[in-house]
Amino acid sequence: MRELTIHALVVARVLLEQAESLCLSHDRYLASSGLVLLQDALEAVIYALLLERRVDDEKNLERKGFDELIGELKAAGVAVPRSGTLKALNKQRVLVKHYAQLAEPAMVRTYHSAATEAITAMTRCVLGKSLHDLFIADLLKDSESKGFLTSAEAAIKESRYLDALIATRKAIFIEFEEDYSVYGWRDHDGTKQMGILGSFMVGGWRAPSWTKNKEWIEKNVKVPTDFVQIDHQNWRLQAMELGIHTVELHNLQRLTPAVFRASGRSGWAVSYDASFGTSNANESNARYCLDRAVSIILKKQQHADARREPTKDVPFDPPPIYVGHTLHVRPCTESQTIHTVQEGFTYSILRFVGGFNPDESFYEILAESVEQADKTLLGGPVAYLQGYLLILPNDA
Known part of the structure; x- marks a missing residue:
């Protein structure tokens, strides 16, 4: 589904929700107001479906009137139920909005029924789902965070605004x-070097370095949500790279309860001020936070989509590695020799490397001892080494 389509349909759905109670009122003023919103919602749906069918690629839809838009939708192969009633609805809306002529409540209810029937049929024809099945989170790729944002939108619809804010924060x-969580460092006292790989597996690689030790955590982590320690410089750089305003991230943190989940666990801890529920858990905040969360996560996904990696689909046919040839510590024949090619090792070519001498080229080689491999799994000596093998002219 096109992004433009979703935006237009979300607007239409909000208008339709606002119009429903007004259209069903027996008061002429309220019913007439609902009629105006109802027609706006209907026109937004028709326009969105034309965008989805890419009619806008060939025709200027902005210049077409309501009846013409219905005609374009029919021409695109989409049936429009009760189109005559819908055209009459549009004319009545003109009388109400531009000539201050009130509509009869009974008539408005008829128009509301026709419009909702048509919207459901048209959206199912084009999108395979009704307007009420659409969520703003549909802009995002399927993921765990999308699931929480979908739950947040459902909670807003049911007026469970605190639940919506919590679900939104879980997605954030x-x-x-989560990259700022120091939970994995709670038992690390700093006496043992973990290495790059070990640090990555423990997590919290974006958190400030001084927070990643047992002593600091015991003094400063009072509740589970304190495990999240934001490095604000890193936070700003990450936002800049993704094209996100840092104020939006800060707003989401201020307007939603803090949450935490330990890596590999399903349970969540939630923290918020005692007055938060009555002061901030309202529809306005919930909708704002949901909209901003979808927006920034979408930017993150689009940034990831822009990344391109070199393909490795075609298998590499390695050249022979001859016994007796030597591996050097650097791509230079004058550097230290660290290994001689021999039986009992397996050799893998990692990459081609130009030498410090422009006339020399090398294979970067990983040599693994067959004999020591099993011992290494049990805590024995290192089973492999890495070096550079000169490419001979006849091998090039």
Whole structure:
């Protein structure tokens, strides 16, 4: 589904939700107001479906009137139920909005029924789902965070605004804050070097370095959500790289309860001020946070989509590695020799490397001892080494 389509349909759905109670009122003023919103919602749906069918690629839809838009939708192969009633609805809306003529409530209810029937049929024809099945989170790729944002939107619809804000923050935690969690460092006293790989597996690689030790955590982590320690410089750089305003991230943190989940666990801890529920858990905040969360996560996904990696689909046919040839510590024949090619080792070519001498080229080689491999799994000596093998002219 096109992004433009979703935006237009979300607007239409909000208008339709606002119009429903007004259209069903027996008060002429309220019913007439609902009629105006109803027609706006209907026109937004028709326009969105034309965008989805890419009619806008060939025709200027902005210049077409309501009846013409219905005609374009029919021409695109989409049936429009009760189109005559819908055209009459549009004319009545003109009388209400531009000539201050009130509509009869009974008539408005008829128009509302016809419009909702047509919207459901048209959206199912084009999108395979009804307007009420559409969520703003549909802009995102399927992921755990999308699931929480979909739950947040459902909670807003049911007026469960605190639940919506918590679900939104869970999505932000997964996409942004989890990299700042120092939970994995709670038993690390700093006496043992973990190495790059070990640090990555423990997590919290974006958190400030001074927070990643047992002593600091015992003094400063009072509740589970304190495990999230934001490095604000890193936070700003990450936002800049993704094209996100840092104020939006800060707003989401301020307007939603703090959450935390330990890596590999399903349970969530939630923290918020005692007055948060009555002061901030309202529809306005919930909708704002949901909209901003979808926006910034979408930017993150689009940034990831822009990344291109070299393909490795075609298998590499390695050249022979001859016994007796030597591996050097650097791509230079004058550097230290660290290994001689021999039986009992397996050799893998990692890459081609130009030497410090422009006339020399090398294979970067990983040599693994067959004999020591099993011992290494049990804590024995290192089973492999890495070096550079000169490419001979006849091998090039």
